[in-house]
Structure formats: structure tokens, C-alpha cells
Amino acid sequence: MxxxxxxxxxxxxxxxxxxxxxxxxxxxxxxxxxxxxxxxxxxxxxxxxxxxxxxxxxxxxxxxxxxxxxxxxxxxxxxxxxxxxxxxxxxxxxxxxxxxxxxxxxxxxxxxxxxxxxxxxxxxxxxxxxxxxxxxxxxxxxxxNANVVVGAAIVRDGLLLVQQRDFPVEAAGKWEVPGGRVDHGESDGEALARECAEELGVQVVVGDQVGPDVPLRAELLLRVFAATLGSGEPEAREHRAVRWIGPSELDALDWLPADRVLVPGLRALLSST
Missing domain, CATH: 3.30.530.20 (START domain)
Known part of the structure; x- marks a missing residue:
């Protein structure tokens, strides 16, 4: 061979x-x-x-x-x-x-x-x-040197929190982990805490990165971190829906393409909690 x-x-x-x-x-x-x-x-x-x-x-x-x-x-x-x-x-x-x-x-x-x-x-x-x-x-x-979008892999009782997009049209109905862009002067952790407060109405404790950096465009990438809830109960303030899913649902979920790449890392995260 x-x-x-x-x-x-x-x-x-x-x-x-x-x-x-x-x-x-x-x-x-x-x-x-x-x-x-x-x-x-x-x-x-x-x-x-x-x-x-x-x-x-x-x-x-x-x-x-x-x-x-x-x-x-x-x-x-x-x-x-x-x-x-x-x-x-x-x-x-x-x-x-x-x-x-x-x-x-x-x-x-x-x-x-x-x-x-x-x-x-x-x-x-x-x-x-x-x-x-x-x-x-x-x-x-x-x-x-790319700009960064951060995501939160929030786990509670062995379940992962995901949210369903309502817009734009090409992404509507698909699922992702919560998060958003890092603003100038923010660290990844600071941006993720702010985004979770704005999108979900919760406080989170940010942990280690999950999976690789994921390229979105020429100078933009997605970086996802493990997180736990500090206070509050997640609600869909800017999205169609939020839900908790278990390991058996990871493969079948209609993910956004960038988030689907992270499924192996998300599965490993759930199995370790």
C-alpha cells in the first residue's frame, strides 16, 4: 500500500x-x-x-x-x-x-x-x-486577524441549549448555538456574556473553547465556548424558538452550516457533563 x-x-x-x-x-x-x-x-x-x-x-x-x-x-x-x-x-x-x-x-x-x-x-x-x-x-x-463571532454551548443537566433563526430568509428555521459578534475592545468572553444577556435574558459563565475556529467569510470566523447558566431562564427574545436537546438529537437537527461542523465537539461536551 x-x-x-x-x-x-x-x-x-x-x-x-x-x-x-x-x-x-x-x-x-x-x-x-x-x-x-x-x-x-x-x-x-x-x-x-x-x-x-x-x-x-x-x-x-x-x-x-x-x-x-x-x-x-x-x-x-x-x-x-x-x-x-x-x-x-x-x-x-x-x-x-x-x-x-x-x-x-x-x-x-x-x-x-x-x-x-x-x-x-x-x-x-x-x-x-x-x-x-x-x-x-x-x-x-x-x-x-479575522473578526470573530462567538457562540455559547450552554449545557444544563446533560442537555444543550439551541435557538432557531427567524431571519434572514435563507437561515430561517435553522438552528444554532446562541451568540453574536465581538465588538471592538471586547474579549471573546465579554462579548459572549453580553450576547447571551441580550438574546436570551440570562447570565452565563464562559468556559473553554469547543471545537475548531470555523471560517464564515474571508475575514470572519465563528468561535464557540462551553458555558453554564449563572442566572435567568432562557427565552427567545430575538429568535423563533429556543429548546434543550440531548446527544441523540444532534445529528438530525437542521443546523446552520457553520454550527453543524461543531457537532462532534458538542457531542463530546455533552458526554463529559
Missing amino acids: PDLRATTLVEAPVRTVAGALLDGRLLASSVRGLGVRISGGSGILHVGTELAGSVGPVRGKLVVTRADVTGVAASLVDGPLPMLALTTDLVETGGGTLVVDAVEWTSPGGPFGRLADVVVGRGLALKILEARAGAVSRRATQLV
Whole structure:
């Protein structure tokens, strides 16, 4: 089973680099000049995202199997190879975040398979890894200075508080965790406490970050923190509804795309309380 690995050190926090990896447009744009086309990941990557790819006339489909603060992984589910796996693991270091990219595959048997291993392993696969690493590094550097939207993963008695959007039209009816933009001069925690008071009428105690930073636009990202209620009972002051949900409801909820990325982290949070 051939495999190829490449490492890159990015001068950005691990959660921000993880956020850069979630930008589905990066992979497609970084490999376009190599004659490789990828579609289906134009938004934010999450577990279950399908990516259709082609190299010349050869086509295949990948499905994202991991997308969290540890990195991203995808596996081939339809294509010419018996097996293909792409993984990116993140390691926090004193000088930044080490990005470890790897691709491994199983080729068809016979002379054609051995030739494919040489051509792919020494040529195209290495170019893809190098192009993607450069794109991730540039995007992470951009996100370090991005404006921030904060969200609160408020947990009580093993349940998570979520709220349903009423506007704009394209988001109406979808669910998210409470929160809002960080104003100039505010810390993330101060902004989150203010937003919860305004949106829900409650006081909260802000804890640790949950999951990776999630890119929303070129210079805007979402950052979610665990929180507990200090006082007050949540009410839908600016949204259609609020409700408490358990772990079994996380996957089925009609989340906003950015919040869906955080489901693995939210599940881990609920299981630890």
C-alpha cells in the first residue's frame, strides 16, 4: 500500500489552522492548476460532506470522515482505486502548528497498478499535498486577524441549549448555538456574556473553547465556548424558538452550516457533563 507524507509548520494556533482546513474552497482552488477538479466542498467541510473529483477522464467521490480540531480526513467511496485515504493531522508546537498531510492508496494489481503507484506517488500526489499545504498556511494566517463571532454551548443537566433563526430568509428555521459578534475592545468572553444577556435574558459563565475556529467569510470566523447558566431562564427574545436537546438529537437537527461542523465537539461536551 503506497503512502506519501508531507509536513508544514504554520505560525498560527491549532484551532485556527483547523478552521482553515474546514474551508472547502481551499482544496478545490489549490489543485485547479494541476489539472485536478474537485466539487461539492464549496462551503464548510463537515463529517459526511461529499467531494467529487476528477483527474482528466478519471472520476471518483470522497466522503469526509473527520473534521475537527485534530484535522480532516476523507476516504474514497467511488472511484478507480480499491482504496484512497487523505488525512491531515494537526500537532500543536511551541512555534506554531505542525500540519501533517498524508495520502495512501491501493492500486489495481499488475503492471498498470505498479506504474500508477510510481506516477501518482512521485508526481501528482506530492504536488497536491504541497499546493494544499501552501493554501492552508495562507488561509490560517488570514484567519489569525479575522473578526470573530462567538457562540455559547450552554449545557444544563446533560442537555444543550439551541435557538432557531427567524431571519434572514435563507437561515430561517435553522438552528444554532446562541451568540453574536465581538465588538471592538471586547474579549471573546465579554462579548459572549453580553450576547447571551441580550438574546436570551440570562447570565452565563464562559468556559473553554469547543471545537475548531470555523471560517464564515474571508475575514470572519465563528468561535464557540462551553458555558453554564449563572442566572435567568432562557427565552427567545430575538429568535423563533429556543429548546434543550440531548446527544441523540444532534445529528438530525437542521443546523446552520457553520454550527453543524461543531457537532462532534458538542457531542463530546455533552458526554463529559
